[in-house]
Amino acid sequence: MEFQVLISTMFKVNLNFLEPIFINNNIIDYNIIVINQTDKDSLLKSTLSNVIVYNSFERGTSASRNLAIEKATAKYALFADDDTIFDEGFDQTILNEFAKFSDAYLISFECTTGDNKLKHTTYPKPGLHNKITLKPIHMVVMAVNLEILKKSGVLFNKYFSLGGFFSGGTEYVFLREAYEKELIAYHVNKNIVHHHELSSGKYMGSDRGIHTRAARINHFHGVLYAYLWLFKYLFFLVKNDYIKQMQVYSKFIVGKKGITDYNNLIKQGKIKRQL
Numbered sequence: 001m002e003f004q005v006l007i008s009t010m011f012k013v014n015l016n017f018l019e020p021i022f023i024n025n026n027i028i029d030y031n032i033i034v035i036n037q038t039d040k041d042s043l044l045k046s047t048l049s050n051v052i053v054y055n056s057f058e059r060g061t062s063a064s065r066n067l068a069i070e071k072a073t074a075k076y077a078l079f080a081d082d083d084t085i086f087d088e089g090f091d092q093t094i095l096n097e098f099a100k101f102s103d104a105y106l107i108s109f110e111c112t113t114g115d116n117k118l119k120h121t122t123y124p125k126p127g128l129h130n131k132i133t134l135k136p137i138h139m140v141v142m143a144v145n146l147e148i149l150k151k152s153g154v155l156f157n158k159y160f161s162l163g164g165f166f167s168g169g170t171e172y173v174f175l176r177e178a179y180e181k182e183l184i185a186y187h188v189n190k191n192i193v194h195h196h197e198l199s200s201g202k203y204m205g206s207d208r209g210i211h212t213r214a215a216r217i218n219h220f221h222g223v224l225y226a227y228l229w230l231f232k233y234l235f236f237l238v239k240n241d242y243i244k245q246m247q248v249y250s251k252f253i254v255g256k257k258g259i260t261d262y263n264n265l266i267k268q269g270k271i272k273r274q275l
Contacts, residue, residue, distance in 0.1 A: 006068035009082040024088040035064040062161035090192040105148035106185040109192040129185040134175040168212040205242030214258030230255040
């Protein structure tokens with residue numbers, strides 16, 4: 001099998017949610033794995049021969065992605081969420097690029113968002129990824145060579161995961177670990193998917209966002225740098241009206257807790273700093 005779509009979702013009771021995802025394509029032409037996080041009394045069953053469903057009772061987006069990697073049997077795959085819409089022929093776009101970049105474990109593409117179908121973010125220039133260019137890459141534009149990825153042993157970090165200990169940072173922590181293992185990734189400025197709303201603005205100034213980002217900086221750069229970053233980041237949030245000046249102290253306490261919580265995981269031997 002050459003290509004699979006790996007879709008993560010929660011608490012689904014039927015496959016109707018797949019219809020808008022594949023509205024621009026013929027769903028029966030695709031091999032699909034659905035990871036459905038649910039409860040034991042509410043299992044999702046597949047009614048389509050080309051769709052395999054795995055019900056998972058473990059929470060967190062990283063758990064779903066890792067299970068999808070484990071169960072996938074194709075050479076290439078695309079990660080997807082249950083609220084994305086694939087462009088027509090997205091799979092052929094992906095396969096064509098992997099034919100050009102056969103050494104890549106990952107190729108990132110681009111996503112449009114909103115009614116005007118604007119680019120989701122400022123994507124990097126096409127070419128080989130580095131630590132900086134990996135930062136704006138989000139899950140729904142990440143296509144992988146599963147043969148290379150599985151051989152590397154790189155998986156999504158369960159502590160940096162929506163629904164996990166640090167609620168976010170999923171993609172970058174994964175991408176950086178692969179980068180540090182010298183796995184090769186490219187960016188291609190071709191669109192493959194649409195998402196009605198992908199915005200990080202509210203997340204940036206939220207307690208959840210600050211807590212996670214402080215922990216993530218600690219993960220990559222250590223404690224001292226994390227505190228320096230936190231002061232600079234709070235100034236940035238005030239300057240750009242993400243938070244009010246009167247909120248700075250309370251947000252600092254949130255960031256400090258993120259740094260401390262990460263340090264506690266280090267002391268407990270549950271996580272390894274990636275300097």
